[in-house]
Amino acid sequence: MDALLLSRIQFGFVVSFHILFPAFTIGLASWLAFVEWRWLRTRDPLWRDLFFFWTKIFAVSFGMGVVSGIVMSFQFGTNWAVLSERAGNVLGPLLSYEVLTAFFLEATFLGVMLFGWNRVSEKLHFLATCMVALGTLISAFWILSANSWMQTPQGHAIVDGVFHPVDWWAIVFNPSFPYRLAHMVLAAFITTCFVIGGVSASYLLRGAHLDAARRMLKASVLFAAIAVPAQVVVGDLHGLKVRDYQPVKLAAMEAHWEHKPKGEGVPLVLFAVPNEAGERNDHEIAIPRLGSLILTHSLDGEIPPLKAVPPGERPPVAPVFYAFRVMVGLGLAMLALALASLWAWRRGRLFESRAVLQGWRWMTLSGFVAILAGWYVVEIGRQPYVVYGLLRTADAVSPILRAPSVLASLIVYVLVYAVVFGAGTWYLRRLVRKGPVPHEPPPRSEHGERTPARPLSAPEESLEDEAAAREGA
Template sequence: MLGFSALELARLQFAFTVSFHIIFPAITIGLASFLVVLEALWLIRKKTVYLELFDFWSKIFAVNFGMGVVSGLVLAYEFGTNWSGFSQFAGAVTGPLLTYEVLTAFFLEAGFLGVMLFGRQKVGPGLHMFATAMVALGTLISTTWILASNSWMQTPQGFEIINGRVVPTDWLAVIFNPSFPYRLAHMTLAAYLSTALFVGAGAAWHLLRGHSTPAIRKMLSMALWMLLFVAPIQMFVGDAHGLNTLKYQPAKIAAIEGHWENDPGATSLPLIAFGIPDMAAEETKYAIEIPYLGSLILTHTLHGKIPGLKEFAPEDRPNSTIIFFTFRIMVGLGICMLLLGAWGAYLRWRGKLYESKWFLIFALCMGPAGLIAVLAGWITTEVGRQPWVVYGILRTQDAASNHSALTLSITLIMFIVIYFFVFGTGIAFMLKMVAQGPKEFGDDGPPHAAGQVGRPSRPLSAAPDNIDPTPVHRTSEV
């Protein structure tokens, strides 16, 4: 297929399937915590606007949760089918960690999801709030185990290699490996920001169409508060993560920066704002440099330096051409998030938050920005780890199964067709739900759901049977 080797096709297949999967957990993590906040505010303030938003976003959460579960199952099979060498070598570590994720997180989410979606009229408000909190906790526990496993692959510790296989010797060192805290915080905050942008874009879409209801305004307001406070925190966490990566994976940082060698006569390291890294020529062409800024960002001094890519063997270098740009996409979108939050705060102060057309257009355009940044960050992390699956221990070429390029080409094409059909349909359905908008309950709250007895407890059954993309809340018509 297009001249790719079997190894390259195996990597492309996993990259494609995990890229589809990662967007759903990112929204699931953020929406689950958002639902906890909404229900808590409803119980404390007794304002129906919070219950309207909870009812609205819980249905979207159910659809997203279902797609996340289905897309995640494929990845577990791929470890065995395409990466059997990795499973045989490191299964003693990754297997238990993923099992813990199922036992502690997925069972917790599945156990309380039905109560959260269908149990409002069947249990008391306190128990329903508890169920919602347990679902949110389950998403965070799931994130913890998944990031522990992936972080161990980035910075492995707490093991010995016996007879060519990894044997854990210290589970605390395995789980709390050097990059784990930074990557867990970075991913969790990224999920919150992605959800805030998604929610804010939905509100902006309705406001641009003239549907300025209390629920819609509250959606935008809460999303912008999240951006205003979390986006700057994410910048600090990202900086700490970068320093940790420089310590344990210096080749990755050199590739991200397009930095090939240190000039013996230079007293500082410039930041390459733009350029085109050329792996064959071992240089970054058309480089636009900002003096001293590289030293300041990477070492927090004006005269610090980092190893250049030429200090590493050619076979141990990550592909700088890819991660140089994906990293800048992630950072650029992060700056746009900061700008959106600051602009929103200014308009809130001026009392024009819900009327500024250009601001609402910007908020709408930023809707997918969080998910794009997550994908760009994931590509930076994973491609930057190459040519290793377990950094410094197991090479990617030794982890792959013995499949032909033809076999992997056929399965990759099948995945592309099926994924775009199944998940494309699901995403379109979810966006139609967003376009419908939250329903107004009135001062007395939602009508009593007397007909809920015997309703199925499947996640997708929380979604309405018919979706009318025309919003419920309309302005007066002539």
């Protein structure tokens, strides 16, 4: 438990919390834009009630994501000073672009979206909601670009051990970036989809908020039927890029230790206990040739095995192997649930089938687990490098760090996060438990002015009405 390992654990702990909230808000912001668009088109008050319900959940989730992101950024200076010094010329501008474009855009329009209802025009309010949704996507663009460059670095020159940008186009659009961006954005949308579907299924099972629940479940089933198969295709394309640029990571994902006899192909290992000391798999259950078909699109294709590189160049095999199977397993379960829901819908039993509704309820948080599992595959799989093939993690840690100080800060993080995010999660659960309620105008104060009735409420009068009232006075 030296400073390096503790720093890795600390960063992994913080980023595991942080990634959940931005991923959820990326999908939730687009859902809010869709719901408000439907209300503007139909004037159905139920769409308006759903907008206010999910807006509250978005606001709390967005706040927790910002807090955890600020804490994470500090660690680049405290724990990973050498990484900041050597790769800061590349990573610094990319992260700054995220702040200058996405964060400013979100901050500008977030207040209008949360508090501007009936205070600005309907079109302006809808524009603000769309801009918040766009800001979350732009944020994902820059963050994924920076992380993808660390996975497949391009467009730089190394002078005295320091990375200098040479071609920003190659840096931003590095080989893995388009596939990882599509994979992550789809994962965020699917995560939100299953939260909405799981919440609506819970309402139906409880017999509460039935009209809203039916509407949300229909939307979730339709979106899952489109997005989950698309994610399978994007995931396959992403895997092919991993094969081309990070073959050792791919070998760890498949626990593929050595070359098979020529023409035998690579089996698909369904389950095994990777034995890194013995460089083999124990208790292996595999399907012959299926690995070759998936990884190379050929029955006898080969991929480089783990033994092709020295042990010091390999990532930890077991966590990468298991996390990848958790992610894929959940993806297949999502696909099966989406297909079963479509079948039940076609038979007119979508809202009466307890098996389908229980499936959605059980899968409510499955997207978060899949995102974490996929992130562990990506980050642990590139070890022992922090900039793949060029800068080792052991060489990127701050040299003056001492294990006791890192351990103390890690303990503080765990305690503070338990309180802050525990309270936030408890409040989110209360909001979900209450469910969507008819949106009513807030009460008037003693002076005749409207006052907020609850968090995120806003006065009904528009700015134009207030200006006219002042002129009349």
